[in-house]
Amino acid sequence: MSPKSNPRPKTVEPTEDGQRLRIVWQDGHVSEYHPRALRLLCPCAGCVEEMTGRPLLNPAAVPEDVMPEAIHYVGRYALRFRWSDGHETGIYPWDLLRRSCPCEACG
Ligand SMILES: [Zn+2]
Ligand SMILES: [Zn+2]
Secondary structure (H helix, E strand, O other), X not given: OOOOOOOOEEEEEEOOOXXXXXXXXXXXXXXXXXXXXXXXXXXXXXXXXXXXXXXXXXXXXXXXXXXEEEEEEEOOXXXXXXXXXXXXXXXXXXXXXXXXOOOOOOO
């Protein structure tokens, strides 16, 4: 299986300036996410319609400066964030995070 279809993180931590979340993957790739972009990516049933994948979340309702207040590992397959806007139902599987890597090589 290629790392892209089965990504695993080595470390998950904020960048030095605290402005982004950095994931270093086991294949050596580094992803740095803007917190608000991750919040908008939330795949929970309240943010995305389960059957259709239609977005339910209104981006205008998400504060520009939304930040993760807590990050939890969910088993071995995902991260769960508690956001400063009070939202915490989203579970972000590694492959979703890796697919959403904003770096030039992935974009
Ligand atoms: Zn959500
Ligand atoms: Zn990338």
